[in-house]
Amino acid sequence: MSMINIKLNNMDLACPAGSTILEAARTAGIEIPTLCYLKEVNQIGACRVCVVEVKGARTLVAACVYPVSEGMEVFTNTTRVREARKKTLELILSNHRKDCLTCVRSQNCELQKLCIEHGVDQVRFADDELKAEIEASTAHLVRDNSKCVLCRRCVSICKKQQDVAVIGANDRGFATNIGSPFGRTLGEMACVSCGQCIIVCPTAALTEKDDTEKAYAALADPKKHVIAITAPAVRVALGECFGMPMGTNVEGKMVASLRRLGFDKVFDVGVGADFTIMEEGTEMMQRLETGENLPIITSCSPGWVRYCEQYYPEFIKNLSSCKSPQQMTGALIKTYYAQKMNIDPKDIFVVSVMPCTAKKYEIWRPNQQAVTGCNDIDVVVTTRELGRMISNAGLMFTNLQDEEFDPMLGISTGAGYTFGVTGGVTEAALRTVVEKLTGKELEKLVFEEVRGYDGIKEAQYDVAGRTVKIAIASGLTNAGNLLDSIKSGEANYDMIEVMGCPGGCVNGGGQPIQTGFVQSFNDLREIRGSALYKGATDSRHLHKSHESPIVKEVYSECLGEPGGEKAHHWLHTTYKEQPKYPGLAAEQKK
Amino acid sequence: MPNTKTSVPFVGTTEQAAKLQAVIQRHKGQRGASMPVLQEAQEIYGYLPEEVQVMVAEGLDIPLTEIYGIVSFYSQFILEPKGKTHIAVCMGTACYVRGAGDILDDIANHTCCKSGGITDDGSVSIEATRCIGACGLAPVLTINNDVYGKLDRGQIEPIIDEYLEKAKAEEAAEQE
Numbered sequence: 001m002s003m004i005n006i007k008l009n010n011m012d013l014a015c016p017a018g019s020t021i022l023e024a025a026r027t028a029g030i031e032i033p034t035l036c037y038l039k040e041v042n043q044i045g046a047c048r049v050c051v052v053e054v055k056g057a058r059t060l061v062a063a064c065v066y067p068v069s070e071g072m073e074v075f076t077n078t079t080r081v082r083e084a085r086k087k088t089l090e091l092i093l094s095n096h097r098k099d100c101l102t103c104v105r106s107q108n109c110e111l112q113k114l115c116i117e118h119g120v121d122q123v124r125f126a127d128d129e130l131k132a133e134i135e136a137s138t139a140h141l142v143r144d145n146s147k148c149v150l151c152r153r154c155v156s157i158c159k160k161q162q163d164v165a166v167i168g169a170n171d172r173g174f175a176t177n178i179g180s181p182f183g184r185t186l187g188e189m190a191c192v193s194c195g196q197c198i199i200v201c202p203t204a205a206l207t208e209k210d211d212t213e214k215a216y217a218a219l220a221d222p223k224k225h226v227i228a229i230t231a232p233a234v235r236v237a238l239g240e241c242f243g244m245p246m247g248t249n250v251e252g253k254m255v256a257s258l259r260r261l262g263f264d265k266v267f268d269v270g271v272g273a274d275f276t277i278m279e280e281g282t283e284m285m286q287r288l289e290t291g292e293n294l295p296i297i298t299s300c301s302p303g304w305v306r307y308c309e310q311y312y313p314e315f316i317k318n319l320s321s322c323k324s325p326q327q328m329t330g331a332l333i334k335t336y337y338a339q340k341m342n343i344d345p346k347d348i349f350v351v352s353v354m355p356c357t358a359k360k361y362e363i364w365r366p367n368q369q370a371v372t373g374c375n376d377i378d379v380v381v382t383t384r385e386l387g388r389m390i391s392n393a394g395l396m397f398t399n400l401q402d403e404e405f406d407p408m409l410g411i412s413t414g415a416g417y418t419f420g421v422t423g424g425v426t427e428a429a430l431r432t433v434v435e436k437l438t439g440k441e442l443e444k445l446v447f448e449e450v451r452g453y454d455g456i457k458e459a460q461y462d463v464a465g466r467t468v469k470i471a472i473a474s475g476l477t478n479a480g481n482l483l484d485s486i487k488s489g490e491a492n493y494d495m496i497e498v499m500g501c502p503g504g505c506v507n508g509g510g511q512p513i514q515t516g517f518v519q520s521f522n523d524l525r526e527i528r529g530s531a532l533y534k535g536a537t538d539s540r541h542l543h544k545s546h547e548s549p550i551v552k553e554v555y556s557e558c559l560g561e562p563g564g565e566k567a568h569h570w571l572h573t574t575y576k577e578q579p580k581y582p583g584l585a586a587e588q589k590k
Numbered sequence: 591m592p593n594t595k596t597s598v599p600f601v602g603t604t605e606q607a608a609k610l611q612a613v614i615q616r617h618k619g620q621r622g623a624s625m626p627v628l629q630e631a632q633e634i635y636g637y638l639p640e641e642v643q644v645m646v647a648e649g650l651d652i653p654l655t656e657i658y659g660i661v662s663f664y665s666q667f668i669l670e671p672k673g674k675t676h677i678a679v680c681m682g683t684a685c686y687v688r689g690a691g692d693i694l695d696d697i698a699n700h701t702c703c704k705s706g707g708i709t710d711d712g713s714v715s716i717e718a719t720r721c722i723g724a725c726g727l728a729p730v731l732t733i734n735n736d737v738y739g740k741l742d743r744g745q746i747e748p749i750i751d752e753y754l755e756k757a758k759a760e761e762a763a764e765q766e
Contacts, residue, residue: 159653168655172663181658182595182640182669581654584640 006072021052021063021074031517032076033085033114035092035202036151037064039520041160042200047151048088049114052076060084086118094125096203097132097146103204104388110202110515111149135179137187139364140195140209140357140509148178148205153516154197161502163477164307166191178205188583190310192476194303194500195357195382195509202516208357208509212389214379218349219262225341226349228263229329230254232270232412233355233420233505234383236531240512241387242397247527249535252402257390259403263351268405270412272329273419273428276300277545278555279571280322281432282563284495288437288468293317295471295486295493298425300324302362303500303509305575307476312483313577318496321572323376325419326352326359327368330376331570332409336558338371340408345371352380355420355508358500370570382510411550414445414543417536421529422474422504423450423457426497430461431544437464445543451533453503453525456482458493469493475502503529594662596670598712600641607645609634614649623650624660628667637671670708673715674761675753677701679731682721690729692743694718697731700747701754713757 002017008028015024020043022032036047045062052063055073060081068074075081092111100106114120133145152169155178159165166189170177180189198206218224239248258266284296299305299320308315323331330352334345352359362368363377370376381389390397405411415431418424427447435442449459450470455478459470471493473479479498485491501508503525514524542548559567579585613630617623627646628638635642638661647654661667679685679694694716698705701714708715724730727739731746733753738746 155655159655165653165655168653168659170659170662181643181654184595581644584644 004068004070006068006070006074008074009076010073015068017068019068021054021061021066021068022050024068025052025063025074025076026521030076032063033117034064034517034520035110035114035149036153036516037520038153038156038200038516042151042153042156044152047092047149049085051081051084051088053078053081082118085114086120089115089118089120090124092149093120093123095127095130096149097130097144098123098126103147104207104210105204105513108513109204113515135185136209137185138191138193138209138361140193140360141186141191141198142207142209143179143186144205144207145177145179147203149203150176150178151202152178153200153202154178154206157196157200161475161477162192162194162196162500163311163480164190164192164194167197182583184583188586190578190580190582192303192306192310192500193358193361193509194476196501198357198509199507199511199513200516200519201513208382208384209360210385211360211379211381212385212392215351215381215389218351218378221349223347224349225264225343225347226262226351227265227267227333228258228261228351228353229267229269229272229326229333229409230258230353231326231355231420231505232268232273232417232424232532233508233511233528234353234386236420236506236528236535237355237383237511238387239397240514241384241390244398246514246522246524247531249531250397251535252404253397253400254386255405256400256403257393257395257397258353258386260395260400261389261393265406265408265410267329267333267409268412268416269325269329269352270416270419271409271548271550272325272327272332273300273416273425274413274545274548274551275328275332275554275571276322276325276419276425277415277428277432278551278562279328279567280320281429281436281545283320283322284429284433285436286563288466288494295469295496296320297496298498299573299575300419300425301358301498301500301505302356302365303358304476304479304498306358306361306578307479307500309575309578310580311480314487315483316575316577319575321568321574323368323571323573324359324362325416326354326380327362327376327573328571329409330363331370332554334371334374334376335570336554337409339558345374349378350376352377353383353386354380355383355505355511356380356501357382357509359510365573366576367573383508384510384512387512409550411548413545413548414536415545416548418532420505421532422453422499422502422525423472423497424504424532425499426450426459426470426472426495428545429495432546434461434463435544435546439464442544450497453523453529455502468495470495470497472497474499474504476500478502506532594669596637596639596708597710598671598708600639602635602641606634610642610645611649614646618650624652624657628657628661632667635671637668639669639671670706670715671712673703673708674713674757675733675750676715676717677731677733677750678717678719678722679705680720680722680724680729681718682725682728684721684725684728685730688728689743690731693729693731693741693746696743697746697750700750713754 035049045065050063051060053075135143235251239250297318338345359380415428457472506528703714730739
């Protein structure tokens with residue numbers, strides 16, 4: 001990499017050629033403020049908050065897009081720069097609905113943070129008439145355009161990273177607004193509910209639909225037996241809600257806090273994941289034997305499943321018929337656990353804590369009732385919502401003593417544990433499938449090739465005399481590209497793992513929100529993912545799903561064989577092609 | 591987010607669809623293909639309803655949101671079809687100071703049609719245009735292809751009624 005020399009605030013700085021002023025300044029320990037910037041996703045210089053002075057330039061320039069050049073002299077903190085940034089912020093505030101006292105993003109809002117940092121201590125150009133513009137047509141998301149700063153991060157992430165593109169910038173000038181075409185609601189579009197738009201939103205223009213009241217209502221109902229279940233990825237991110245370093249595994253404190261919130265039992269969705277491996281592994285072995293419907297494609301990620309139904313319906317037959325680990329855990333609670341504890345499943349209320357917003361949608365999908373008339377999961381709260389519940393209850397999270405999950409459905413294997421990160425499902429499946437097919441114990445547990453954070457990974461293993469070709473995609477653009485290569489005949493695989501969000505659940509749409517600057521210069525996927533891999537090896541005695549005592553017990557007591565009739569009834573589901581333009585399709589049907 | 595979906599049901603012929611497909615094929619893969627395709631699509635259909643924009647989006651493999659973003663950005667693209675009687679009132683400076691605003695309101699009231707909109711039955715549409723270059727006739731408007739200038743309030747309503755009656759008579763004749 002060739003280096004060039006610039007002067008930054010009169011100090012010499014060597015930086016790689018081709019970097020932007022923003023990147024160069026960062027290496028010198030200066031965070032130039034940003035609002036619309038998101039590295040590699042949204043670099044459009046739109047918000048003008050990152051302006052700096054460049055000697056010889058006629059105007060201030062946007063540091064996020066302006067490349068450095070040899071001998072350039074940059075000033076990031078002159079009076080002119082400070083005044084310009086402040087004025088820009090004041091103008092953004094002029095049509096921002098400022099209900100900061102009651103806003104869910106207060107203290108975690110990039111606009112608020114910038115205003116504090118830039119001494120915006122009065123509102124000079126207020127529009128006091130601004131009304132909330134709420135759009136809440138989906139199960140997972142609330143949009144309030146009265147708080148939108150038109151940064152377009154959501155638009156970019158939806159299109160570039162997720163290949164969904166159901167929102168865009170409409171109209172022009174002062175009337176510009178972010179939304180779906182023709183004033184359609186998101187519910188009328190083929191949104192996959194991934195929530196990536198929420199975690200990149202700098203303000204509260206996009207938030208998850210808050211379902212904590214439903215959880216509180218169940219907890220307050222003496223007739224309800226209320227159970228919390230938590231996904232693997234929650235424990236490596238929840239600490240961020242309480243100022244703990246990114247990548248801290250807070251499993252024990254999370255369990256302790258859930259007990260203190262009043263949950264009767266706290267179970268681990270990692271256990272559901274172990275069952276997923278048993279069922280999906282069996283399905284995979286059957287398909288490998290018959291050669292039908294290969295590649296088998298994972299179905300754990302509801303954002304991905306919905307994407308498949310809407311955008312790649314020709315691959316529906318390839319989807320594993322397994323429910324997701326969340327739904328399997330819920331199904332086992334309402335059947336096995338209910339029978340064992342002699343509780344009417346209708347009196348059990350399952351609150352699922354998820355790193356994911358699509359899970360809020362998944363619970364309402366068809367065929368997600370192991371017990372007829374009884375949803376497998378009653379309500380989903382995201383990691384962020386749980387964080388708020390813990391704060392609400394006055395729990396001193398960082399001081400809590402670690403506690404363990406309730407044992408009946410609470411001890412997952414290391415295999416189930418890794419479901420929260422891209423490649424994890426594949427590795428967990430391989431640990432079981434390879435042993436079953438070869439009849440021999442694995443020599444090593446780790447399948448290096450399937451780990452890592454590339455958008456598409458490939459691996460190939462010789463198992464019991466045949467080659468098993470595997471691909472792993474995370475992020476829906478990558479998934480789409482992979483499916484396109486299969487459609488065109490360029491590639492073929494036996495198994496594909498898809499996670500809707502880049503990096504897998506650790507980077508899900510329900511996870512704690514870091515600023516755009518933090519997201520741009522830290523790989524959250526890797527930081528949280530490594531914590532998950534570490535937790536999976538450190539704390540677990542068992543590493544293969546088929547060796548789990550819970551798995552063995554439930555199959556022998558109730559389910560029978562993996563892939564058997566009862567297992568199918570409880571743990572499997574169905575898929576159906578969905579229109580790509582649902583609003584228009586519904587009108588045309590009429 | 592204003593609802594910009596037209597209330598007039600879409601009627602497209604197979605000939606129109608074939609024409610549009612030919613246009614799409616001609617431009618597909620080119621940089622900046624969406625502008626010329628949308629312009630030609632508007633020539634074919636007279637306007638750009640959701641159905642047409644979906645055809646363009648699918649044909650060019652560009653998301654509908656992006657197509658709609660372009661259409662709603664440029665005022666040359668229209669989302670409402672033109673009515674059988676299309677009234678365009680000039681809102682240029684000269685016309686405006688000579689009372690075009692009042693005339694526009696009067697016409698909207700008289701025809702029960704919003705400015706920039708179309709009646710549900712598709713009989714009347716009203717457009718507020720930029721300067722049409724006939725300032726000497728201010729205030730000026732056009733009905734279909736006919737120009738009416740130097741108007742006072744109250745003069746235009748009977749003229750519009752004539753057009754409406756003529757259109758009705760034509761429709762009745764067509765049905766026979």
